[in-house]
Amino acid sequence: ALLAGTGAFLLVRTRFLPWRNLGYALRAALGREARVKGRDGDVTPFASLMTALAATIGTGNIVGVATALVAGGPGALVWMELAALLGLSTKLSECLLAVKFRRQNRRGEMCGGPMYVMRDGLGLGRLGAALGAVYALFAVCSSFGIGGMAQANSIAGALEASFGVPVRAAALATAGLSLAVILGGVKSVARVSAGLVPVMAALYLGAALAVLWGCRENLPAGIALIFRCALSPRAAAGGAAGTLMNTIRWGVARGVFSNESGMGSAGISAASAATSSPVRQGYIGMTGAFFDTCVVCTVTGLAICCSGALGAVDAAGNAVDGAALTILAFRSVLGPAGGLLVSFSVVLFAFTSILGGAYQGEKAFEYLFGVRRVLLYRLAFALAVLWGAAAELEAVFCFSDICNALMCLPNLLCLLLLSGLAARELDDFQPEVRRKRRKKL
Template identity: 45%
Template sequence: MNNLHTTLQTIDSLIWGPPLLILLVGTGIYFTFRLGLPQFRHLPTALKMVFTKDKSDSSSGDVSSFAALCTALSATIGTGNIVGVATAIKMGGPGALFWMWLAAIFGMATKYAECLLAVKYRKVDSKGQMVGGPMYYLQYGVGSRILAVLFAVFALGVACFGIGTFPQVNAILDATEISFGAPREASAVVLTILVAVVTLGGIQSIAKVAGKVVPTMALLYVVACLSVLISNADQLLNAIQLVISSAFTNTAATGGFLGASIMLAIQSGIARGVFSNESGLGSAPMAAAAAKTDSCVKQGLISMTGTFFDTIIICTMTGLALILTGAWQTDLSGAAMTTHAFAVGLNADTLGPMLVSTGLIFFAFTTILGWNYYGERCVVFLFGTKAVLPYKVVFIGLVASGAFLQLDMIWLIADIVNGLMAVPNLIGLIALRHVVIEETKQFFAKLPNVKAECRHPTSPLIR
């Protein structure tokens, strides 16, 4: 058993090693310059689209573009923003935050491309709902059923045994037990019921909850982080300088921090950044495909802001709070490090932990909802709509069982499968790069007088 665990750790290190990280960032660099810096030139337009209802859009789709974005954010804004940032800085030092920013900047272009393709190649299933994502543009755009099936299988594995269930369930139960003294069994029952009530209602129900919970909790968390930053405003410039300088020099051991090389800062920052915002992994396109829009470019722009919100804003806030309060130099790690940062930064031993715990609970809960939907889309692609209800029953059962299982090896397998998701998706993005470029050119050539529509197939899938 120990040999198997060691083998899996080796495979995990290889998958999340330099080759995949270079491919992920490299794809983002390609689209950034080939599309003319869309994350810089068109971010204001994209943000305006997020918060403005476009009455010109047809009813093609299941939920609004904003709800589709919130559904995608529900799966990305999660424990990675609290635990992942702490892990990155603990391993790579303050410089890891700089490389997280870099991965996010180029990741915005990748997210734009994959969500554009999701809308262009989406279909209508036998129940009249929009279905799309990497498996559809891999099959109908690239023409590879094998790559499409591989992506769907990997993503389904992540939804059922990885990000979508066990880590989130344990994060919620740990937070409720430590901060509120709630018994794990009781919390597990309540959590299972809530997940069942929301997920059985389908995408409309998930999007409705995500549309309320995600913006509210993100705003509260940002306000809490801002409070820490403002109370330490005199050191903010020094903290930013430390982040930038540490990105290009080895970070010396100090306090409980053991020191880190430049390469470790790069690897931990990029890996945790990608893990948090999921740009290039292919998850967000499945939510984007459900949006009520006739413009694949417009949805690509809206979806691009997800990486901006997740990493550039929320992860940055967490990272600066950890650095300003000196939490990164302690012996603490993960959620405990972030909790310590808030306790010190807010000068409140009770309020700090409560804020972190509440954030963890809600972020983890919405991540479960988002990945439930992603798994459902994969099930529809692989087995048809008839398999949706059995899948939801199994998913709810996995949520219920997550409280009572020790699953270190399964989490390791899930991390491997999560990385494997990116491979077929990136192949699809590279193969369809000319489609992305052409659609983008046409859209911006016709602005502001003409609305560009994607020419995507809408014929129902026969199941």
């Protein structure tokens, strides 16, 4: 209720500008100007978006969608989409405010995010600083969970299932490669993310669309089933028995796990962008929720529902879940190559999520303990990746959900208190949006 309610409130408060200007936001994110580095910042606006997407396009898009469909029924996909659409306004405000209240650290790097907004933007003095410290603490814990352990667990599972790689070897390789990249700081993370994220997303989307084309005859019935289960008091399907509230719970939870709207983490990445306009970077950052959920999660969910894979059981009679369900859906059309492609996508998605999550957690750690102790965080994060690879999947997801909720509470409160400031900034920028539209026409 708080996640969706805050998104709805911000949407109304900003006069639906996040929806009205979605076209402008997509052009700003993908245009040539976003690839040009300005004076104030560490990386280009596009690289900043890719760093944020690296943290969000991960196991939630493959494993999380399948888990939501099994536990909450096909209707959970609708609630994932609704959470993302409302989350556009939330993420826009997060990124806008993060850039507006960012500052430089001793190394000359930009630092920003909800913790700085709470400290410097709320005008509450020590109370604002304390609220920022609480958020930063939760953000560090969340980076270990959603950013490290959950992603490493999926990598190890995918490599073992598809390629026979021992879990211990996968854990060591993942932790080592992650540490090698994050030791280079934000520029290293952004460089790897900007190279991998567009390629891996295009590869996965191409395969998913091929699956949908292969089962196109089932597409109308599959879409009808999804919407019918989204509103049904007994929204169960595929072996999942539950109520409408269960469907909403799983849809929203996995949606937040996937696009992170309301958590404030995207603002940490947005603050590194070399831009002079907080609003323009806010619009660019907002597209992360659209690409992540409205595009990638949608095609995953439709492929599972239309392929007939949902409801399948294994040899023990248990419902097929997680990455195995998505693999089954892709194999139904693409054969063995489809399963290998999903496993490869899981590895790439999860690895880039580790990098993005590490950067965001590092900036939160820096807020608490200063830039000199950042190396301690990087080593601790690598150990979390190492441990998470062999942990129980259910425990990892439960820990991640708890950390996500703890991050959301202070962040959403801050967004509500500063909603007026965000609305004024967006109104002042509206002439620029109109000018860009006239130029395009």
